[in-house]
Amino acid sequence: MKSVIAPIVAAVVLLAGCQRAPTRTNEIVTIPTRNVPLIPTDPAWEGAPEHLAKLLPQDLVDPRLMKASTAEVRVRSLNNGSDVAFRLEWVDPTQSDMPGPARFLDGCGIQIPRTIEPNPPDPQMGEAGRPVEISFWRADWQASVNGRKDTIREIYPNAAVDHYPFEAKPLEPGSVARKEMETRYAPSQAVGNNRVGPRESPVEEMVAEGPGTLSPVPGGKPRGAGVRTKEGWAVVIARKVPEGLAPNKRTQIAFAVWEGASQESGSRKMRTGWIPLSMRVAK
C-alpha cells in the first residue's frame, strides 16, 4: 500500500504548490534522475530544486503586450542524460482551453539556443542563422489529449448544424471517400497544419530564427502534460538534452507564458530573458 500512497501524497503536496519549501536556485539546474517524469504530479519532481523566473511583458516587437499579466513561473528540471524535462508552474485563476473568435488559450513555452555559444542569440526567438529550439504546450491541446471530442458542440453546446456536405449519403462513415471529402473542407488540416483538434501530444516542437519565423520541427517527438492546480497550471515539457549540454556545462533557457483570459497569443505574451541552465553531476 505504501508504494501507492506515497506518490499520491507527493502529488497532493506538489499540486498544492509545493508547500514543502523547495531549494531555490539562481539559475535552472537540471538534476540527474533515472526516468524523466512526463507528468507534473510525478513525485520525482520533489527532489528537484526550483527556480523562480520573473516574467516580463513582450514589449519589444509589434504587436506587443502592453499590460503585464502572469508575474512569475516556477521551474524545476530533471534529466536522464539523453532527455530533459522541465516542470513549469504558474498562477492563473482562469482556465482558458476553448478555441474561438476572440477566445485565447493558456499556454507556455521553453526556448533553448541550438548551439552553446558565449553570447546566445537574441532571446526574442533567435536570429537569422542562429536558431533557437522551442517547445510549446497549449491548454486546448491538453484537453484534446484528455479526450475532448472534435465536434462543434464541444465548443458551443447549443450549436445547431443542419448538414455538413461530407457527412451526406452516399459517403459512408470511416470510408476513404468521406475522409477525402472532409479534408477538402478543412484546408489547414489538408496541408498538415493541425492547429486544434485530435493529437497525440499537447506539446509542439519548433525552431525559430527571429520573430515571425517559428516553424515546426518535422519528425519531432514532443512530450509533456499539463494539469490544472488549485492556483493555475502545472506543465511538464520534455525534450532531448540540448546539444553540448553535459555535467558542469552551461547553456541558456528562456520561458514564456500566455494567459488566454488576457487575450494573449503569439507575440503577446509574458516572457523571461535568457536564464543560465546547467546540468548537475550525478552523485
Added chain:
Amino acid sequence: MARVYNWQLGREMSYWYPESRPKRQFAAVFDTNKCIACQTCTLACKTTWTSGKGQEYMLWNNVESKPYGSYPLAYDVKVLEMLNSGKWTGKVYEGQTIFESAPAGERVLGWRPEQQDYAYPNCGEDDCAGQVDHGAAMMALPHMSWFFYLARICNHCTYPACLSSCPRGSIYKRPEDGIVLVDQGRCRGYQECVKGCPYKKVFFNPMAGTSEKCIACYPKIEEGIQPQCFVSCIGKIRMAGWISKQQDAKPDNPIDYLVHIKKIALPLFPQYGLEPNVYYIPPIHVPLSFSRQLFGPGADEAVKAYRNAINDPDLAALLCLFGSSEKMMPRWKRVGDDVFGMDDKGATVVKVPRNEPVIVRAAYDKLYQITRTNCP
C-alpha cells in the same frame, strides 16, 4: 512604417510594408441601387466555401441593411468611433487612417469582435432610418425614411490591414491578381488579422485553429470566370474585373470607366486607408451626409452621374453589362444601342441590348390553352 501612395485619399500615407502593387488588381463594382437583399450571393458563397466544420458562423459574403444592419455587430461604427478621422479638403483626406492612428504596441488601430457579435447577421434588416409617420413619409419626396442594402465581401485591399497585422507574414497578396489570401499552412491562429481588418472580413475557425477569409473564388478567376457571388446575383448588381492605377485608367476597361473616368463607383470607408478594391455605386435615395461617411467625398457627384445615366448612352449601356455573363469581361464597347463585353484580346464574350424589347403576352395562351398568371 513605409510611405505609400493611396489614390483614394489623394495623398501619401504610412503603411507597414513598402508599396508593391500586383501585376493587375482584382476589383469589383457593386450597384447598391439594384440589390434586393435576396442573399443568394451569401448562400452561393456559403455552400461553395464555408460549409465545413468551424465555419458555421462565417459569412465571407454578407448583405446588411444600412443604416442599422452590420455583421459582425457594429463593425463599422466601432472603427468610426475609434478613428481620429478628419475632414476631406476636396478629394484629399486630412484625418488619420487606421495605420496612422495605431496605438503603441499595435501595427494598426483595431478591435476584436466578441463571439456574440457574429450571432446576428440579419440585425437591422429592412429597418428604416426615421419613423414612417402614418404613411406620410412615403407620400413626400425625397423620402424621410430610407434604408438600403450593402453587399460586402473582402475588398482585396491594396494596403490590407489583415496582412500588415500578421506578425508571422501568413497573409499574402498574390502578385498576379492582387487577391489577398491566408496561407493555411503558415497561420497559427493568433487572430491579429481579425482584429486588424476594419471590414471584419477575416474569420477565425475554432475547429481549424486558423483564420480564413474570402478567396475571391481565385480558382474561377484563373479560368476567366467571375466569382460565385457575382454570377449568382439575382439583382445583377455586380461586375468583377481589373482596376488600373488612376493615371493609367483605360476607357475600355469597365472598372476603370466606372471608378476612374465616370467616378460613379466609390470605395467603402476610404478614410480607413486600405485602398479597398470593391467599389460601390452609392444609393440615390439616401441622405448624402450618410453616403459621404460610407463612400467618401465623391458621393454627391456619383449620385448625380447615376441619376443622369439615362442621358449618358455609354454609362447606361455599360450598366446593362452587369450580370450578363459569367465570364470576366476586362474590356467593353458600345455600338449604337448594343453593349459588348469582351475578353483581353477584344473578342466578344456577350452582346446585350441597351433596351430590352417589351413583349406583351396575351392573358390566355391559346397554344397551351391556359390562362397566364400575372407573374413577370
